[in-house]
Amino acid sequence: GENVEQHPSTLSVQEGDSAVIKCTYSDSASNYFPWYKQELGKRPQLIIDIRSNVGEKKDQRIAVTLNKTAKHFSLHITETQPEDSAVYFCAANFGGSNYKLTFGKGTLLTVNP
Amino acid sequence: DGGITQSPKYLFRKEGQNVTLSCEQNLNHDAMYWYRQDPGQGLRLIYYSQIVNDFQKGDIAEGYSVSREKKESFPLTVTSAQKNPTAFYLCASSNPGPTMETQYFGPGTRLLVL
Numbered sequence: 108g109e110n111v112e113q114h115p116s117t118l119s120v121q122e123g124d125s126a127v128i129k130c131t132y133s134d135s136a137s138n139y140f141p142w143y144k145q146e147l148g149k150r151p152q153l154i155i156d157i158r159s160n161v162g163e164k165k166d167q168r169i170a171v172t173l174n175k176t177a178k179h180f181s182l183h184i185t186e187t188q189p190e191d192s193a194v195y196f197c198a199a200n201f202g203g204s205n206y207k208l209t210f211g212k213g214t215l216l217t218v219n220p
Numbered sequence: 221d222g223g224i225t226q227s228p229k230y231l232f233r234k235e236g237q238n239v240t241l242s243c244e245q246n247l248n249h250d251a252m253y254w255y256r257q258d259p260g261q262g263l264r265l266i267y268y269s270q271i272v273n274d275f276q277k278g279d280i281a282e283g284y285s286v287s288r289e290k291k292e293s294f295p296l297t298v299t300s301a302q303k304n305p306t307a308f309y310l311c312a313s314s315n316p317g318p319t320m321e322t323q324y325f326g327p328g329t330r331l332l333v334l
Binding site: 109132143153200204 | 249253260261262263264266268270276279310315316317319320321322323324325327328
């Protein structure tokens with residue numbers, strides 16, 4: 108069935124270090140993979156997304172890589188800052204749907220000053 | 221995403237009571253969604269609507285109902301049949317075209333059972 112596995116569930120890093128969060132998906136028809144950041148009690152906000160026709164996308168300190176063969180994609184945050192502390196969710200659209208997203212269970216990232 | 225509003229911010233439900241959560245958007249988006257968020261569970265899709273007067277069940281629709289009479293509005297009713305309604309409810313909207321496009325979220329409603 109539709110499934111997105113996200114690891115790790117918690118991640119603690121020192122300020123300035125890099126953080127990597129990985130997700131795997133089950134449906135080879137998935138072609139859209141967004142990442143959302145959610146601060147405590149707030150709404151999820153899109154930070155970056157990638158489509159299946161590219162293997163990597165960067166936006167300043169954030170990058171996402173996609174391996175379609177292995178069906179996994181990863182979020183990379185470099186030079187982490189305390190304000191990066193939040194829960195991060197990956198998602199994938201199953202069946203190539205333009206509407207339905209299935210989310211991972213989230214990663215709580217803590218950046219220690 | 222500031223164009224999506226949800227009300228109320230907090231809602232209390234008594235046993236056997238139906239409650240309705242409001243979601244409004246002024247982004248002119250065709251599609252709207254309701255998600256439920258529980259600690260450690262991520263976001264799970266309850267219902268979604270691709271267009272006015274049409275909606276489809278998501279993964280956890282039991283105990284919920286929706287309507288889509290206007291493009292701007294997509295209210296969610298939590299019925300008494302939903303036995304464990306305590307959660308954070310998030311509404312979202314998007315404007316899908318030939319490909320999937322970004323879903324923007326509202327600020328959420330936290331539902332608590334008295």
